Amino acid sequence: MSPIDQSIPTRRGAVPRGLLQTGPVLFSYGFRPFFLGGAIWACITMVLWITALTGQIEIADAYGLYAWHAHEMLFGFGSAILAGFFLTAVPNWTGRLPVSGWPLAGLFSLWCLGRLAMLAPDVIGVLPAAMLDALFLPALLIISAREIIAGKQWKNLKVLIGVGVLTAANLGFHYETIAIGAPDYASRFGISAYIALVCVIGGRIIPSFTRNWLAKQGATRFPTPFDRFDMITILTSVAALLIWSVSPEGRITAIAAGIAAAIQFARLYRWRGWTTTRETLVTILHVAYLFVPLGFMAIAAAALGWIDRASAMHVLTVGTMSGMMLAVMTRATRGHTGRQLTASKMTNLCYAAILLCALIRPLSAILSAHLDVIYASAGLLWLSAFGLYLIEYGPMLIRVRRQTMG
Structure with missing residues (x-):
């Protein structure tokens, strides 16, 4: 294994940080271990899921295949x-x-x-x-909170609410499954936590990255900066997600989700994503965020x-969550390993695949006769x-950072 980029001595007993050892x-x-591990696990779980669905193997029978x-x-x-993002973003904030x-x-x-434990509930209980x-x-919550508090970045503590809800949702998931x-x-509270984080953090990085790219192109019109409208959008969306999490059916949920969809469409329009089509590394952020209002429409x-609930949930989980995660993974990996911030052909294929997946999976609601396909x-x-x-980014994650940008 290659050594890390620099070696700077620390006092004895100090917790290693950065490139200090x-x-x-x-x-x-x-971002390195968690993006790599997360991508590997995304592939492994899908292979196991498809294989188990076809009856070739059994997975977590005591827990339940669908729940697993x-x-x-x-x-x-x-x-x-999420961990890869937080452990990379928090140092930038603090x-x-x-x-x-x-x-x-x-x-x-x-x-x-x-991950190993969840593969073996039949063995260990x-x-x-x-x-x-x-x-x-x-x-992860404790480490992130410690870093934000130590850096006195009090305004960023609010993003930990989403991690806290996700932590509670995980415990609730296990309880509901077992009981x-x-x-x-x-499941709905967990999805809602991710979508809320996308709304908050996406509202920072998407207009910021868009503005930076447009400025390099000599543009004079930029995304609207964060203002009261964004705050109203976030609060409206969180309220709609809370209503959906508690009661996924009914007119009140449909109305709340419809309002959230409309205001999210307006928010996305303010970021001028159509002006970035020459660089898909930026455009994909806008396209992935488009699934936020589309997801609210699906909830309604x-x-x-x-449509059925599962199809609505997959619009959010595949389109919003996974689409945004892949967009952030590619950009962060390139930026933090010294590569040029531009999408390659293979990266564009990654984006096309996840977007097509997000569009195809919900079709099960209207094409039930073709579920297998x-x-x-x-x-x-x-x-x-x-x-x-x-294939493209794995080698970047395990190699020494380039000293100069491409």
Whole structure:
């Protein structure tokens, strides 16, 4: 394994941070192990899911195949990418060196332990598996809170609310699965936590990255900066998500989701995404965020009984969550490994695959006679998206950072 980029001595007993010690490159920055591990797990879980659906293997029979699949996408794959983002973004917010070395390796090991435990509830028991899985998110929450508080970035503490809700949703997921066999409420609260984080953090990075790119192109018109309208949009969306999480059916849910969709469309329009089409590394952020209002529309349609709940949830989980995660993974990996901030042909194929997956998977609501084709197509597109990411970006994640930008 290659050594990390720099070796700067620290006082004895100090917690290693940033590029302060020799060791594997993989544990020099939070995005490296978690983006790599998350992408690998995204592929593994999809292969296992498809294989189990066809009856060739049995997975987590004591926990329930469908519950396992939902959990590992939301709290397995999703939590890894969230961790990679937070452990990379928080140092930028606080100005502190990133957590690295053995603390980062320990946190990543905790995530891996959860994945192994969730594969083996038939062997170690459902409750022990759930307990081992439940260790990771609280640890991530504590580390993130410590860094933000130490950096006195009080305004950024609000993003930890989403991580806290996600942590509680994970515990609720296990409880509902074990107690009643149907993680209904916890699934919606978990999805809502991710969407709320996209609304908050996306509102920072999308107009910022768009403005930076447009400025380099000599543009004179830029995205509207964060203002009261954005705050109203976030609060309206969080309220709609809360209503949906508690009561997914009914006119009130449909109205709340419809209002949130309309105001989110307006917010996205203010960011002028159509002006960035020459650079898909920027455009994909806008396209992924488009699935926020589309997801609210799907919630409204499901609340009125026009489509099934699962299809509405997949608009949010595949389109919004996974689309935005892949967009952030590609950009952050390029930027933090010294590559040029431009999308390659393979990166564009990654984007195309995840977007097609997001569009095809909800078709099961209206093309029920072709479920096998829809599931197979969506699964292959998912594997293509994250498989191509691993092929192109995997080597970047385990190699020393380039000293100069391309």
